[in-house]
Amino acid sequence: MPAPQHSSNRETTFTQEVVTRFELYNSLFLTLPFYQVKDTGILLPFFASHCEKGVAQLKSPSDIITSFFDEHVPGVDEREQVNRLFRFIQYIERQVVLFDAIEDSSFNKLSRTDDSGTLQGLLQQISADDEMRDKIREKLKNFSLRLVLTAHPTQFYPGTVLTIMTDLIEALKTNDINTVNLLLQQLGKTPFFNKTSPTPVDEAISLIWFLEHVFYYALAGIQTRLNEEFDLQELTSQIFELGFWPGGDRDGNPNVRTDSTRTVAATLRQIIFRCYYRDYRILKRRITFRGVEEPMAKLGDLLYLNAFNPQPEAGNLQQEMIDLLDGIKDTLVKDHDGIFLDIIDDLSLKVKLYGCYFAGLDIRQDSRVLRSVFQYGLEQTELNNGLPKKGFDELSEDEKIKLISFNEVDYPCIEGEKKGMDPMINDTLCTIRLMHQIQQQNGEKASHRFIISNCQQASDILILMNLFLWSGWKKENLTIDFMPLFETVNDLKHAAEVMERLYTHPFYQEHLKKRGNRQMIMLGFSDSTKDGGYLMANWSIYQAKVELTAITKKYDIELAFFDGRGGPPARGGGKTHRFYAAMGKEIANDDIQLTIQGQTVSSQYGSIDTAKYNIEQLVNAGVTSALHPNHRDFLDEEHKKLITTMADESYEKFIALRKHPLFTEYLENLSPLKLLSNINISSRPTKRNAGAPLKLEDLRAISFVTSWSQLKQNVPGFYGVGSALQKAKDTGKWQNAVDLYKSSGFFKTMIDNCMMSMSKSDFRITAHLEHDEHYGDFWKQLKAEYDLTKNILLELTGNQELMQEYPIEKRSIAMRERIILPLVVVQHYALQKLKSVEDEELKSAYSKLVIRTVYGIVNAGRNLA
Template identity: 30%
Template sequence: MSELALINFTRGVPATESFPLDEVIDAARAAVDHHGKVILQYGPSPGFAPLREWLAHGHEVEPDQVLIGNGSLQVMEFLLWSQLQPGDVVFTEAPTYDRTLTLLRRHRANVVGIPLQEDGPDLDALETALQQHTPKFFYLIPDFQNPAGTTCSGPKRHRIVELAQHYNFILVEDAPYRQLRYRGFEEPSLFKLAPQQVLHMSSFSKLIGPGPRIGFMLGQAETIAQLAKIAEDTYITPNYLAQGITYEWCRRGFLTPQIEKLKRLYSPRLDACLSAIDEHLPGALAIRPDGGFFISLTLPAGVLTTEVRERAKKFNLNLADGLAFFPNGGGERFLRLPFCALTPDEIHEGIHRLAQAVEAVKPPPKPHAFNNWDKRLELSDTVRLLGDLLGQVVSTEESPQLFETEERIRALAKARRAGEGQAGGRLAAEVATLMPNAARGVAAAFTLYFDLINVAEEDYRVQALRQRQRELHPNPVDESIADAIGQLKARGLTREQMAAVLNQLHIELVLTAHPTEAKRRTILSKLQRVGQGLRRLDATDLLPHEREEVLNALRAEITALWLTDQARTAKPGVTDEVRTGLYFIGEIFWEVLPRIYADLDAALAQHYPQLKSPARWLSLASWIGGDRDGNPNVTAEITAETLRLHRGLAIEQHRKALHDVSRRFSLSARRSPPPPKLKAWLEARHPLPQHVAFLERRYADEPYRLTLSLLSADLEQASQEQMTARLLENTPHTARISLSDLAQPIELIASGTPPALSQYPLHLVQQQLEIFGLHTAHLDIREDSTRLTATLGEILRALNLDTTFEQSDDLSRSRTLLRLLAQPAPQLAENPGITPDTSETWATFRLLSRVQHIYGHELLGPFIISMTHGAADVLTVLLMARWTGCADGLHIAPLFETLDDLSNAPRILADLFSQEAYRLHLARCNGEQTIMIGYSDSNKDGGYLAANWALYRAQENIARVCRESGVKLTLFHGRGGSVARGGGPANRAIRAQPPGTINGRFRMTEQGETIASRYANPDLAHRHLEQVVNAVLLSSTPLDPAAAIPSAWREALNRLARDAWRAYHALVYDTPAFLDYWHAVTPIDEISRLRIGSRPTTRRNNALKLEYVRAIPWVFSWMQSRFNLPGWYGLGAALSEHSATLNREMYEQWPFFRALLDNAEMSLLKADMGIATLYSQLAPDQACAQQIFDRVRAEYDRTVATVLTATQHANLMDSDPIIQRSIQLRNPYVDPLNYIQVDMLRRLRALPDQDGGEAEALREVIVMTVNGIASGLRNTG
């Protein structure tokens, strides 16, 4: 661990960057100029008179009530000399400041510790202690206490003052952190409440710096005079020079801005510390302060601070002795974490190391008595077990009454579902009696229940999959890669045809952050541990006591989940979302993608042994940190930092892998001589840099190990590269290390070592290098066409090249762009006439140029143009890329989203492909064109059926234009998690694409809300990925049985789409009151406030109009209110007017139509018009609302009937009984959350004060229900 930088979590020192150096210099000059003869001379012991007067004025006392000393500890010692006799009783908080304890013990005080609670001293313990002792005084730190971080509540302050007055003892209030409050409201000081009973101490150490040693005490004049006499006898006079400088610093008004500066500096560090604790130390209990310098931790049961401190040293982490803060023993599991002197990155790393130390010393959990359970739990047993454990936790940690309330509500919801006539009204009446706190508790119970059920279902899926694999072996499971290759071989696909498929095979999954998970990452990590516990429980060889230990651990995790805030306290930043995406890549994809590569290799070896899989045929990309469409938080600086994080993860992952593998390659040069080229490579490295020279001495006769260790060291050096700064400046740079620098020597090692070594550990490293490179994932860049046009328009005006560019039509703009593309690029300034509003767009292009010149093209994905309306939108990007030097190799991807744009896409592309300038650009991109189609806005624009058919036709026509133009097409599918946004089973969705549109090249988004459900578990991640690959392979061959679509089907879909569009538009666009209805009957305003993602709800600020609203909150809000309208509306109106026989025929024989109706059935089953009625009753205009709801209800009933007629199902989702049963079992538990949400919305909207405490309490409940409903329905947006 010697390479780790030391991190100190010991003393509460301020950050050096906080020191106001310039202001102190200014104040020092003024102090010498104005007071030099005084501050350099002896003076009165109470302190420099002007500073005493300044302090007296600020605290509303007289100057003779102020004593200034050389630090507050010295002032405290004066008090002890003056007031304390050996054996006198002094109360302190427990824990308390260890330096004060040292002073008290030095004066032989009898110290009695009063236990500290989150809101201050334990008053019961204080009153009990007062019945036994009357203290000389009670020393306490009421604000952001050192070491615990707690703040004493207002009621407790008043009670403590009352007790001091009743028992006649002095309160010594130490308040050095009082002014460092980062959030919340200030409580009155004890001195303010009772100046006769309180001595108030503070200092400037945390404000200016500890160097001047300025501490002071406020008290009664008589007491201050006594202490001044002791001060005089101690040092004659205090440090007048420092006091004079401090006075001038204060007098000149530097204090207030300095405090604000400290808050800006320290508040993010507090948040970073809490976030890191949540992530890495979920088993510890943390005090969550609103200010100050410290957070305190109580370590998990059985983990001792002394052992953790000792183990932490091995990780180069220093910790304070927790025992030292407790006057009468205790604190064996206590830790104080000062955060102000460390950067957020150092804090995160320090907490990570602390977690490692805790894990290293954690004892096995003690057995706990549980009932005997069957050795292998079925899903229903698992759900029952988790429900029972949750019930026990709610009763224990909250109250039995809350558990009983939750059970009553659950029983009423089940009775309502069973058809009991009065149950719905009784359920609504029960909910109406709940106070917000109780409603929040009930909602939290149901929400956590769904989270646990989801984990249980995922575990069950893994077990079922593994069982199926065992039963079918050696045959492959359905929808696997081996299944696809086997099918193709059985259909007669020749080796040459298979080689052609492999030659064009490229699949890329693109991670996005919107909508990101509705749950915090802290909650996700805890749920992952619940899943791990369930997997341990599935083991058949557990001993009885081991089973009890697992169950005990599950109870602990559920307890921690219950006691953890479900909702985020602040919206995540873009880099937070980047790190979340990278977490899944590092923890899941890094392991799983090589397994997928191995699957294809094994399948080819079995069926086509002469063929090898292509290089990098399955890869990752990301929008997170590159998608600036409508998100002002994504800047060029954020994108540069994202690229640094991407490269940093790859470098660190490869470094660790090479370091680990090097240990296995301890082959002696005598036993396994290295290839000559490897010897030459090692010779060329000489002389070795100093930081790696020791490796040659250590591994003198082990060339393979030396080579791998050198590469690991190279990566360690590369990790120190200041990449973000390099990308944002204009000076020339080159990358410290390239992929070939690693790949070449590793290939030499592989060629010279036995296959048993090269084919296992080394081959995995080579695969990971091939898959992830030094970039981890390509970063896509996305921007809105309007923003791009505005940016270029400003530049053209500034250069007098075109003054009306933005106002011109597409044809005119295209002509201008083609003319400029044919000319040399002009000499441009860094910001050529651009206003701040659009300068970020130009900065992005400049950044892309820097990225390409320093690191090459592999870091970047395509440049995606949102809302592409014409060829000029694409040529605009090409011109700006050309002018900034990043056009070569930059793939430009138009995104067609609306129905009109999807219809016009073939014409736009044909126009582009006919232009010589664009053909030249395509040639530099290997003749490849990526085209993205959007599932979200097209649905919002035209409804479910019309959007899906428009997308289908657009793909056919786009593929045709590309074939005719000789362009290699990759269709990029912008799918969401919900059916309305293109969601659904991936394999089925890919197989339902138009024939001839995939051809081995496939790109799709993995939306933020689906990433955790698909990729949190490595086995489920592998299953999802193999299903994607299976579908792409089967859809990419000339033997694909998907035949041409009969003209009758195509004509039928044209009519169905037309009629569905009319029905949808008649409701959504042509009903004047519909948008008001949407606002009233869904929690859209509350969703807009949710701290889910960094992206705003609308494309334009405060523009909740349908054309500006993003599809995600549109879908999410309808899902919450159980209308689920975007997933089915208009379908029934269309189907009912057309041949039922033809509808059945298309369902049975056409994969597209089958997927369309199957997905609609899922949406219809998750919808509930009975619940939707409750939301409709929230609308102020009930007459209008009833008219709209009646139309929606009638269309719902008609859609259910016509869909069931077409599918020939007796019930919705008969085609998938597992999902059907899951939805049916969940509904009685989702319903109470809807009832609570409706009631809270009604109360909130009736409040006259929408910003008061009551409104905030109601919103907290609503946010909880939003999370619960999303978890119960397994949908966000």
């Protein structure tokens, strides 16, 4: 059959291009003497093999490490053993980079065998179908894709390492062994982590690297191809947009301040002008004709000044740049036979795409903070306009909405510490004012979205609008999109009610009209998974989307969903393009907006080739799902009832686990959770209320998911799914569930992503806990649900093993898991030692050992996305 042959071809290519070349270059890598310990590279294969055998025999990490030193390096003291383990880690984390680079260098050869979902595949389908081509052209006029880069710490490579990776990929494409050798040596001597935690601005600069070196070219390249193929001459409706959170997302991050936001906005502006100037230099080498000297010189001066001598008062120069380029183009057409028009068109397209801002800087804050700011305002006589000074938050929702007055007041704010004023309150007011300045300098799209996280009621939005009017904004020029973020299971359940209150509120109605009658709503996966488990989170979001789409249509408003989708399936990741392709008619899908973060940035958008491929898949998913809605994806009432029953069962199972008295303690004592705050990859704390004792509700979803992934148990990605399916089986609904998997793209994608998450689990590593007096029963409970879920999913899908339908991804995961297995063993060994060692110096060393292993394990997880 064709499909198996196709799969076989890809597997053969993967073996030749990835597996074999990794073995070859890894053998070279292991001979390089990096760290004055000449036998580290020689010992590492023995150590890796010893860990594999020990884990297979279900030995404890302590037994594995102790027996290795007894057999291979006898006679060294404990400090030297720790030193050797550090050297192993340094090699292994670089092996991960080598494997990444080899996979990326082989990307075009691997993807050539799989055009499904790409722009090329779409064009082949419609090559002789003019009617379909016209339909797609019309669809593209109303379709948009917004990719938003976030600073969530699920992967972090310094810029120096990213640059080496980029060069290494290019050298590996041609198997330039001399250059590869030199780059591996450079990689070996380049630090992989920061000695101090990055600031929000540091995080922004790290992610701007991807904007400058990848997205700038990838999006423009795809837009050009779409223009050519579908005759989209002008960007009447911009298809691609970039969003940016570092420096703007202050939800729970006490280190983000108004000055961070200002600096990031200025940096984004400066970097985009540097990109333009880089292209201008190419332009200048070609456009050397009479008649264009003046506009060319003017354009060059404008770009150079803004690229290298920031002009804070320059304002939005987008139209001026476009006019200069149009003038040059007219002269070329009129007097010079239209030579080199393509270079002019390319730069002009980029200026239209990225303006003076490159990526729109979103501002995000928690509703509880915004309520505090509003209460502060009520206490100021010049602001309250007769509103009660005290007790506003205790009023009913109806009373709140009735009392909010929307009167304009130009209330001053002072950046920095203001005597007698809460810094968070002052920052919020100053940031609201700053958004106006950013729009004046970089253009409206530079910062026009304010996201209210933990949004629970309509008054949360109205309060924020009132704060804008208290901060100098005018009603007629309130060029801001106010976006609620619904994330917990309960908030998702009531989201439609909240939005209907807004849609029927006179002031909000007027505001929406000024914003093109378009509403954006953000739905978050991370906290809903932590709150209700994998199945309930996915189903709650699906149901919320259906209800929100219906209520928004009722009021004739255009709706765009913004999905907070993390890297791993437990945080909404997985096969993202399949997720969007599976949306049925009941869900608004003309606009695709999603966060990309952590390992997702480097794995899916780390090079121009991979970025183009993944962006094209999202475009394809959005266009084809609207043109050819798969009626099988329309869930009828029977299907919905079945999923609801399963989601409820899964939810009860997950909540029971969360309420287990050992749940938080297990995570704290057996995973690196308590040490995550010492890892210098993020400017944000691992939990809210940093000084208080650990509570699950305060724990950030990223820390929560990361801790389970370090344990190699990935509980948030599967727990409760097996019990839910078992209940369907026990109640005679099994065949319905099998039919649902075969017929519903949504359900299949959810199950396939669950299996991807499970394929990253390895309970053998913690198998020694089965006999632990304190944690034994709890571990067995987790393992039982894992085994049940695995077995029943294989039965549901008709497969013999997890991810059987995705053999390349399966092999890639297996290779990565094999590379980092020693890191996992070392981490659990060090965590065990921390409980018994009393020497403070050794205790510090073991803590650092744990922290260092986290880097490699997290970075290797890129294909969780």
